[in-house]
Amino acid sequence: xxxxxxxxxxxxxxxxxxxxxxxxxxxxxxxxxxxxxxxxxxxxxxxxxxxxxxxxxxxxxxxxxxxxxxxxxxxxxxxxxxxxxxxxxxxxxxxxxxxxxxxxxxxxxxxxxxxxxxxxxxxxxxxxxxxxxxxxxxxxxxxxxxxxxxxxxxxxxxxxxxxxxxxxxxxxxxxxxxxxxxxxxxxxxxxxxxxxxxxxxxxxxxxxxxxxxxxxxxxxxxxxxxxxxxxxxxxxxxxxxxxxxxxxxxxxxxxxxxxxxxxxxxxxxxxxxxxxxxxxxxxxxxxxxxxxxxxxxxxxxxxxxxxxxxxxxxxxxxxxxxxxxxxxxxxxxxxxxxxxxxxxxxxxx
Amino acid sequence: xxxxxxxxxxxxxxxxxxxxxxxxxxxxxxxxxxxxxxxxxxxxxxxxxxxxxxxxxxxxxxxxxxxxxxxxxxxxxxxxxxxxxxxxxxxxxxxxxxxxxxxxxxxxxxxxxxxxxxxxxxxxxxxxxxxxxxxxxxxxxxxxxxxxxxxxxxxxxxxxxxxxxxxxxxxxxxxxxxxxxxxxxxxxxxxxxxxxxxxxxxxxxxxxxxxxxxxxxxxxxxxxxxxxxxxxxxxxxxxxxxxxxxxxxxxxxxxxxxxxxxxxxxxxxxxxxxxxxxxxxxxx
Numbered sequence: 001x002x003x004x005x006x007x008x009x010x011x012x013x014x015x016x017x018x019x020x021x022x023x024x025x026x027x028x029x030x031x032x033x034x035x036x037x038x039x040x041x042x043x044x045x046x047x048x049x050x051x052x053x054x055x056x057x058x059x060x061x062x063x064x065x066x067x068x069x070x071x072x073x074x075x076x077x078x079x080x081x082x083x084x085x086x087x088x089x090x091x092x093x094x095x096x097x098x099x100x101x102x103x104x105x106x107x108x109x110x111x112x113x114x115x116x117x118x119x120x121x122x123x124x125x126x127x128x129x130x131x132x133x134x135x136x137x138x139x140x141x142x143x144x145x146x147x148x149x150x151x152x153x154x155x156x157x158x159x160x161x162x163x164x165x166x167x168x169x170x171x172x173x174x175x176x177x178x179x180x181x182x183x184x185x186x187x188x189x190x191x192x193x194x195x196x197x198x199x200x201x202x203x204x205x206x207x208x209x210x211x212x213x214x215x216x217x218x219x220x221x222x223x224x225x226x227x228x229x230x231x232x233x234x235x236x237x238x239x240x241x242x243x244x245x246x247x248x249x250x251x252x253x254x255x256x257x258x259x260x261x262x263x264x265x266x267x268x269x270x271x272x273x274x275x276x277x278x279x280x281x282x283x284x285x286x287x288x289x290x291x292x293x294x295x296x297x298x299x300x301x302x303x304x305x306x307x308x309x310x311x312x313x314x315x316x317x318x319x320x321x322x323x324x325x326x327x328x329x330x331x332x333x334x335x336x337x338x339x340x341x342x343x344x345x346x347x348x349x
Numbered sequence: 350x351x352x353x354x355x356x357x358x359x360x361x362x363x364x365x366x367x368x369x370x371x372x373x374x375x376x377x378x379x380x381x382x383x384x385x386x387x388x389x390x391x392x393x394x395x396x397x398x399x400x401x402x403x404x405x406x407x408x409x410x411x412x413x414x415x416x417x418x419x420x421x422x423x424x425x426x427x428x429x430x431x432x433x434x435x436x437x438x439x440x441x442x443x444x445x446x447x448x449x450x451x452x453x454x455x456x457x458x459x460x461x462x463x464x465x466x467x468x469x470x471x472x473x474x475x476x477x478x479x480x481x482x483x484x485x486x487x488x489x490x491x492x493x494x495x496x497x498x499x500x501x502x503x504x505x506x507x508x509x510x511x512x513x514x515x516x517x518x519x520x521x522x523x524x525x526x527x528x529x530x531x532x533x534x535x536x537x538x539x540x541x542x543x544x545x546x547x548x549x550x551x552x553x554x555x556x557x558x559x560x561x562x563x564x565x566x567x568x569x570x571x572x573x574x575x576x577x578x579x580x581x582x583x584x585x586x587x588x589x590x591x592x593x594x595x596x597x598x599x600x601x602x603x604x605x606x607x608x609x610x611x612x613x614x615x616x617x618x619x620x621x622x623x624x625x626x627x628x629x630x631x632x633x
Contacts, residue, residue, distance in 0.1 A: 053532075053536060054535075054536075055532050055535075055536075074535065075532065075535040075536055076534075076535040076536070076537075076538050076539055076540050076541075076544075077538075080536070081536060081537065082532070082533065082536045084529050084532070084533060086527060086529055088527060088529040088530050088532070088533035089533075090530060090533075090534075090547075090548060091530075091552070092548075092551045092552055101534070101537050101539075101547075102537035102538055105537055105538035105539050105543070106538055149537070150536075150537075153537065153538070
């Protein structure tokens with residue numbers, strides 16, 4: 001069993017009536033890995049997590065933890081621990097009693113429970129909060145107690161069900177860094193569900209991008225970003241501009257059939273295409289002249305966003321924007337040239 | 350400052366006025382009545398005596414009735430709370446689409462007056478009633494039976510009466526609980542029964558006490574249902590009061606009976622309140 005993954009999903013399936021929430025998902029997670037399930041709402045990421053935790057029953061496939069099948073086991077007999085979005089702390093128990101709960105259920109001796117509570121509170125930096133009731137904690141503190149409560153039982157897999165999404169931005173950043181630090185220190189195996197790509201990118205060893213109940217791509221954050229497997233992944237991760245064009249006899253037209261001044265290194269076949277570009281990988285003005293691909297457009301307006309300016313452009317009736325650090329001398333209404341390297345472009349039909 | 354302190358009192362005034370006028374004053378009138386004299390066939394003669402209370406201590410009929418009433422009220426309240434608890438739990442756990450159906454079911458008995466419900470039971474319990482018919486035709490019994498005018502019938506009648514209220518009180522308590530708590534408990538390794546004991550019961554404790562209290566008050570004071578469904582020998586306090594009042598025209602004694610019951614209920618309420626406050630610390 002030494003070689004079996006910490007968690008393995010094989011063709012896992014879950015249906016609600018006629019709706020397929022999880023569609024034959026397969027996934028193997030190694031020990032100590034931090035895998036994020038990233039996707040829009042309704043993509044099946046939470047359902048997948050709940051299947052792993054044992055809160056939903058499978059309609060097909062299998063789930064194994066450390067090489068042992070667990071999909072027939074109820075939640076209370078699985079070696080997983082979940083951090084819920086709401087924290088789900090027991091309101092009638094103190095912080096200490098909350099953390100002790102899982103240990104008591106596992107029959108750990110009283111004296112040991114006490115030391116482990118102390119250690120767990122130390123880890124999440126809440127020493128001295130043992131006697132408080134959850135109602136007397138802030139949102140961030142509650143989530144840290146929830147984390148401590150799950151960590152303390154040392155589960156085979158930690159499951160995070162969007163634990164940060166109910167918090168405000170600065171707290172979210174802070175807690176996300178803390179979870180990352182704990183993962184580096186303790187090396188637990190984790191499945192983290194989120195719709196926030198920033199969270200996914202920042203914390204994960206691997207990201208599984210989900211859409212319509214299936215995993216579109218699973219890879220390192222860098223690879224998912226640089227080499228998206230398909231159009232959905234490309235558009236879901238990072239910002240992008242989309243140019244829907246019609247190509248006829250090698251020439252590109254906008255949606256109103258007006259010809260565009262678009263020169264591509266590799267011409268597209270005739271038909272309808274969606275060309276995607278990353279706004280911060282585009283060159284503008286002088287630099288554009290030497291780029292592999294070029295498009296002439298008109299500057300519509302400029303937004304000042306602090307670190308950079310966002311130039312909104314129009315080519316025919318198509319709109320796109322470019323993020324640039326340096327100021328540009330062009331005025332709204334001027335014609336400007338945009339350029340990009342072929343590897344920074346995607347075209348789907 | 351002054352206005353701010355006055356505001357809550359002003360806001361309470363209408364409710365307070367109604368409570369004092371329609372509950373406080375009559376109770377005081379009744380208290381006064383219980384000290385009046387009853388020397389002859391007149392309803393009462395103004396005066397002052399403790400006779401009406403001292404005689405109760407040695408009045409065996411009263412003591413028996415008191416015991417019968419308390420026993421019946423206790424049994425039916427406990428039973429009501431147990432059924433109500435599971436019913437409310439079921440509705441809480443079921444998907445929302447079932448909810449309205451269950452709630453409509455629970456509301457139904459409230460739409461019918463107590464007297465009409467009693468007529469219903471008269472169709473149900475006797476020898477030629479629905480229950481007997483169902484038991485015989487399903488083969489469970491070979492002979493027709495009548496459960497009419499039994500303590501059991503009175504008990505069932507009382508449970509039926511207080512169950513809807515009990516159900517709604519408990520459902521509102523369950524609705525205030527985050528369902529994720531049950532998952533979180535299971536997630537940490539607690540089997541369902543353990544979760545019920547560690548999480549569900551402590552969180553619904555106050556609701557159970559309130560539901561029990563309302564059911565107890567309701568059943569201890571009820572007169573029509575136990576009289577109409579129970580045996581002739583089932584003498585409840587309600588029956589005795591009615592008898593003193595309308596049969597023997599002894600208003601002071603009826604008032605004394607009533608005061609004893611009211612005081613007893615008040616004591617029970619205070620005990621229940623104490624139980625509720627003790628563990629309510631986490632609500633702050």
